[in-house]
Amino acid sequence: MQACSYIEIAKETPRKRGVLIPKDELLKHLNGIPLYRSMYLYDESAVDFADANNNSLRNFYGTRAIDNILIDIDREQNTDDFTLRKCQAIVYQLNTELDLPQHAFRIYFSGSGYHIVIPNSVFNFQPHEDLPFTVKQTMMKLFPEIDSMVYMRTGLYRVAHTINRKTGLYKVPLTFSECMFGKWQDIHDLAKTSRIEFPYEQLIGDGELEDHVITEVNMTRKMGKVMEPKKIATCVQTMYDIGPQQGSRHTTLLRMVSHYRRNGIPSRAAKAAILEWNDGNLNEQEVIMQVEYGYNKGYKYGCNDELMKKHCSPKCIHYKRKDYNVDVMTAADMQKDLSDRLTTDFTGRSYNFAKMLGSDRDCSFYPGDLVTIFGPTGSSKTTLAHNIALGYNHNTDEIDLDAQIPTLYLSLELAGWYMHRRSLQIAADKPKEYVSEHYRELYPKVKDLVSHINVQTVAPTLEQIQMKITELQPSMVIVDYIDLVATPASVRGEYEQIKHISHGLSNMAVNLDIIIIQVSQVSRDYSRNEVLDLYAGKGSGAIENASRKVIGLNGQADSHQKEVQILKNTDGELFNTKVEWSPSFRLRRSTYGE
Structure with a gap:
């Protein structure tokens, strides 16, 4: 296997990416402008791929490795105080609950939020084509509240000692005490310069979190945000999302099969989807036979079917608007709607x-x-x-x-x-x-x-x-x-x-x-x-x-x-x-x- 010794960099903005350099040459590119590097390491095959594809790794599915695992704590719309407290909570979890010593991770102020860097020697992730999925699943299980976008195949993050032009502050390293006991105002003052003189010590890991690595990657894994067609047959999508329920597994299965058949989905594809939904609840051979039975019989279930009606939603394009009672809402109904609205992630829709x-x-x-x-x-x-x-x-x-x-x-x-x-x-x-x-x-x-x-x-x-x-x-x-x-x-x-x-x-x-x-x-x-x-x-x-x-x-x-x-x-x-x-x-x- 070729050594993964290259990283992708982007200068000024993440859009100006596509330059692969040996990792040991990164410091040569620190020249006062914003600089980003890839989360993952690449071998010569990635360099050849980028050369042949307009300097893009978007569709490169070859082997990737990783040297450091970054936890990205984005400020988003939160206050600076809240963002710091969120970082402190994760540092506490690492150090106290997961028993990771201070010499096995480093904290940075990113210019707006915070980055925590952990050397791969703590996890011992192995080079692989599916490494981004393994890293993402592992980190999201450990820290469900963090931003997962940095773990995507082409994820980039800001290099230390470079400026964040939106805030005018630099990404700078912090000591454990500065992070855990300092105030955000003091950290922002430190970030007014590049802090290039920081006394770095080598990060050392010894497999402390190796047992937390998720090695099995789900066949229907999700890497980023997906715009699901949620307005079409929402009842069927709800059935799929909640999974097999004791007492209604067979009837639910037949309704989903009916939906797939009516929408032209081949039975082979339906079997794959239903087996993933089944998650080992029913015997796999029985599931396959039920799918074939549903396709052969051609059953059709409509909006008035008891099970479909149970999961009916006004947002569905098939919803019967003649039921005007939907417009009469109690305070409890409106409270639920308000809660749904205020907690919905509108990324990609606003x-x-x-x-x-x-x-x-x-x-x-x-x-x-x-x-x-x-x-x-x-x-x-x-x-x-x-x-x-x-x-x-x-x-x-x-x-x-x-x-x-x-x-x-x-x-x-x-x-x-x-x-x-x-x-x-x-x-x-x-x-x-x-x-x-x-x-x-x-x-x-x-x-x-x-x-x-x-x-x-x-x-x-x-x-x-x-x-x-x-x-x-x-x-x-x-x-x-x-x-x-x-x-x-x-x-x-x-x-x-x-x-x-x-x-x-x-x-x-x-x-x-x-x-x-x-x-x-x-x-x-x-x-x-x-x-x-x-x-x-x-x-x-x-x-x-x-x-x-x-x-x-x-x-x-x-x-x-x-x-x-x-x-x-x-x-x-x-x-x-x-x-x-x-x-x-x-x-x-x-x-x-x-």
Whole structure:
């Protein structure tokens, strides 16, 4: 087996990755800029793979090794005091409950949160293709509350003594006493410089936690966040999640088999899924026979089946809306809904618009929100919607992959090829002329930045929009423009049409639990007077009543200067931000006039 002596590094930002160097050359790259290194070590085969794949290890499934295991304690939205206490609790667990001596781990302030580094000699993880899964399962069993993303196959973390530009503080090592008995203010003071003079001592491990290593990797292992189709047959998904229950295992199995058969899943795939669900409860041969029996008989179980009804959920696309009692909720019902909402992880399903504008105000899009963008002709409404779809950070002038969510873009005014060219322009920060000339070689470079968007250009009805959402399961839908959505012949007049569309989209956002952004023109009077307020949209009254958030975009076609105005923000704040249009269709935050 080849020695794993290479690490991947990224300079300035994790996006600028793809450089593999011998691990012993890492110190040569400490030159005052942010620096990141890979969690895992690689051999020569990974170097060859990266050379042949545009310096990317995304699809490298070969052997990985590990030298240090990092525990990432992210600050997230917590206070600095809480984050330190969380770190102290894990250090206490390591040192006192797991009997790991102080010379077998090191604590760092990461520039915002904390890192705890443990040498592999404590665990003795062996090089393997499945090492990332083994490490993740082991660490998450020991510390369920930590951030697991660093353990993914391509995980990176900040190198010590380099700066975190978001906070202006360095990642610095801490002594045991500084962490356990110091205050966060003192630690932040230490991190104002790189602390390169820290008196390091070699970390020494002797297999102290080797017994905690999970060697068996589940065949359906999960490495990152997965956007599950939770709105389709939620009853069946609930049955699968809770596993076999004594007294109903066979009946539950047949209902899941029926669901798989009706949705075109081959019996072999159904057997694999049911065996994983079974988890050794029923005899495997019996499970296989039951699956084949269900496929041969072709049983179908509907919403009125007693077992299906037991696990029914209003969020399911098959839920019978004729049961209006669902709208009558007791205080206990609402308390449960509130608890569910406040404890739900909206990662990959929400969009922090204020953060992307560089504001500390409260303005995020959540599932269930209808967001309206309106403005006069030439104010760059479509450009703003496109920037949001691509996760463009107007303040830092970069595409934020973490902000991107699966999006269905209904471009009812612009052709698909035109929208794609704009996507390439925004992603690569290039003008039209450059993209038109270099589109072939440009697309592979930015493919990962644009592939989360599906575009439809045929004007649909509200019913067709809902069917497409059910099919594609996006987290966000952009309708550009709502004036072009088809309405029934019985809905006449501009106001009634806008009302029909806006309220239909609002109900769709709530019932399907997704974000919907609708783009609209302003009324002629407002356009002529060059004034923008909450009531400027076409069909005034219909739009602002149906929308949770209303965003006005003011500016003229002959000027690059625009202003984003948050005119309505249910459960949030109102504010304005100036932006500047660029030839790459990026709306960069601007300070003109300030």
